[in-house]
Amino acid sequence: MRGLPLRRLVTLATLAAVGTATLGATAACGEDSGAGAASGPVTLRLGYFPNITHAPAVVGVEKGIFAEKLGGDVELDTKTFNAGPAAIEAVFSGALDATYIGPNPTVNAFSKSKGEAVRVVSGAASGGVALVVKPGITSVEQLRGKKIATPQLGNTQDVALRYWLKEKGLETTKEGGGDVKVVPQENAQTVETFGSGAIDGAWVPEPFVSRLVNAGGKVLVDERDLWPDKKFVITNLLVSTKFLKAHPDVVKRLVEGQVAANEFVNTKPDEAQQAVSDHIGKITGKPLDLKLIKQAWPTLEFTNDPIPASLKAGLDHAVAVGLTQPVDLNGLYDLKYLNEVLKTQGKAEVSLP
Numbered sequence: 231m232r233g234l235p236l237r238r239l240v241t242l243a244t245l246a247a248v249g250t251a252t253l254g255a256t257a258a259c260g261e262d263s264g265a266g267a268a269s270g271p272v273t274l275r276l277g278y279f280p281n282i283t284h285a286p287a288v289v290g291v292e293k294g295i296f297a298e299k300l301g302g303d304v305e306l307d308t309k310t311f312n313a314g315p316a317a318i319e320a321v322f323s324g325a326l327d328a329t330y331i332g333p334n335p336t337v338n339a340f341s342k343s344k345g346e347a348v349r350v351v352s353g354a355a356s357g358g359v360a361l362v363v364k365p366g367i368t369s370v371e372q373l374r375g376k377k378i379a380t381p382q383l384g385n386t387q388d389v390a391l392r393y394w395l396k397e398k399g400l401e402t403t404k405e406g407g408g409d410v411k412v413v414p415q416e417n418a419q420t421v422e423t424f425g426s427g428a429i430d431g432a433w434v435p436e437p438f439v440s441r442l443v444n445a446g447g448k449v450l451v452d453e454r455d456l457w458p459d460k461k462f463v464i465t466n467l468l469v470s471t472k473f474l475k476a477h478p479d480v481v482k483r484l485v486e487g488q489v490a491a492n493e494f495v496n497t498k499p500d501e502a503q504q505a506v507s508d509h510i511g512k513i514t515g516k517p518l519d520l521k522l523i524k525q526a527w528p529t530l531e532f533t534n535d536p537i538p539a540s541l542k543a544g545l546d547h548a549v550a551v552g553l554t555q556p557v558d559l560n561g562l563y564d565l566k567y568l569n570e571v572l573k574t575q576g577k578a579e580v581s582l583p
Contacts, residue, residue, distance in 0.1 A: 271303055271304070272477055272480055273304075274300065274305070274306055274307065274477075275326045276307070277311055277326045277330065280509065280510045280514060282436050282506060282518075282527070283465050285506055286354045286491040289491050289502050290488065290494075292508060295490050295494060296487040299487035300480065300487065304480055311329070314331050314334060314338075317331055317335065318331065318339045322347060326470070328467065328469040328470065328473065330465055331467075332464060336468055337544070337559070340557070340562050345558070348471060348562075349469055349474055350538075350563045351467055351469050351474070351565065351567060352466065352489070352534050352565070353536035353580075354466055355465040355532050356530070357460070357461070357462065357529050359387060359435045359439070359453040359464065360449045360452045360453055361378070361450045362434070362448065362450070363376075363447060363448060364430050365447070365448050367450060370398045370400065373395070373430070373431070376410060377410075377412075378411070378412055378431045378433065379414070379415050379432035380412060380415075381416065381434060382416075385414075387433045387435065389551060391412060393551050417434055421442065424447060435464065436526035437523065437525075439526065440522055440526045444525075452529070460531075461531065461537050461540065463536055463538075463540050467485070469484070478567070481567060485571055489568070489572065489575070492532045492533070492534055495532045499527065507523055534568060539583045565582070568580060
């Protein structure tokens with residue numbers, strides 16, 4: 231295994247457009263509000279994905295942890311998304327104040343707004359990604375001529391795969407050519423194409439890693455093994471800079487909720503797993519199989535540390551493989567409130583590299 235960490239992606243894909251429908255009454259967000267506390271009720275519009283890698287958000291909503299920490303003067307308005315670009319566009323349009331999101335759209339949002347629109351205020355989760363292949367494939371050299379799926383051209387897992395292959399001496403092209411044929415497709419489709427034999431493997435996040443394993447695949451690469459201390463950001467908590475300036479007190483309480491949600495997830499895993507299953511069922515109409523959640527759970531670490539070094543490394547590697555231009559990430563992180571909350575609880579504070 232190589233010594234250098236696998237670095238994650240910054241995609242070139244254009245952020246997908248979403249509707250900018252007006253959402254309920256919200257508190258005034260004037261920039262001249264002094265200390266930032268509102269004189270009346272505030273609405274916090276919070277986004278997240280209904281999946282395992284967003285478990286702290288799912289559990290925080292389902293168990294009422296966010297509502298408790300935010301208090302009676304803050305109304306929590308939650309919105310769910312299936313993809314990072316849509317959530318970021320909602321932040322840009324003013325329809326969302328904060329969202330749980332992955333490293334790729336985080337960097338895209340910061341870059342697109344020239345460092346103005348968003349700030350990372352906490353981590354949420356690390357890990358939960360792997361390369362699953364047909365059982366007959368036992369080495370990287372055996373991937374030559376094979377078809378390997380990723381969730382989207384230029385997305386986090388897509389670049390992770392391409393860079394890892396490049397390190398091993400195998401070339402890929404954006405058009406699906408080269409030594410290994412990379413086939414971008416939606417994760418749900420990947421489960422079907424893997425089962426039918428149309429692809430030979432996939433570099434995907436949970437719960438699709440577990441689904442592919444259950445379909446007869448085996449893990450060839452656990453991405454945790456490619457990072458220092460087996461840690462890399464998969465989900466962090468992002469807030470609108472405008473909302474942060476207008477309502478710093480609300481953001482601090484949101485961070486308190488995040489820390490409390492992770493405490494629940496880590497100390498009561500059985501209850502947390504059931505909450506994830508139940509909550510996803512409420513959103514999609516079908517609870518996520520509890521056995522699948524339990525199978526995938528150990529591959530994830532739920533941490534308040536946003537692991538900034540891994541995000542920076544991902545940007546560097548995206549540049550190295552020619553999929554993006556360099557981005558100055560100075561100012562992306564605002565961990566003031568996270569460290570205040572952690573210090574109050576006697577926990578180790580998070581520092582920037």
